[in-house]
Amino acid sequence: MLIPEDQQKYKILVEKLYRKCQDTQTENERLVLRITNTKKILKSRIRDVEILKKRLDRYNDNWRHVPMVVPHRTRKTELKRGPKPKPKVPGETRVRGPGKQKKANQKQQQQQEQQTPPNPAAENNNTPSPNKTTE
Structure with missing residues (x-):
């Protein structure tokens, strides 16, 4: 016996609804x-x-x-969300803990030493500096 097309669609929808109810029941x-x-x-x-x-x-x-003293839980989640804030001063790095502060200071000193050119007049004391007057 053949089922009419309308009843076939109805049967399919009822089966889908039944499966959905079963899934909801297992989830509950x-x-x-x-x-x-x-x-x-x-x-x-x-x-x-x-x-x-x-x-x-x-x-x-x-x-x-x-x-x-209870640690603040929201800070941890706030730190994980979004991009890290940019440093306000160019070349400044963001430091998180006291242990990393020393390393950051050392890096900053090394960068400053590399950026400043050596002064040849300071190495050779025989040449007069432009500020001194000779008599």
Whole structure:
């Protein structure tokens, strides 16, 4: 028995919709598993923090009065986004950490030494300089 063309199109669309629903259902199940795993991780973290607090209190540690410094997370993501800012002074390099500051200063000194031509008058003290008057 042959199916008319209109019913064939309808059947194809229904099958596509059914597959799409199945895909959505599997995705939802995957997300539910991910959420439950995250909840478990959070519960264990909270439990671990409580155990650590009790243990530190038992040892009479002064942890409650120490200021807590948390690194700023958004800076890291901001540094990764977009191009690096250009230096304001030509020839200046951007330095990120204190360890790299010394190397940058050494490079800058080497570049300055290469750019300045040697003064022949300073090497030879026998020739009079143009500023001195001879009597």
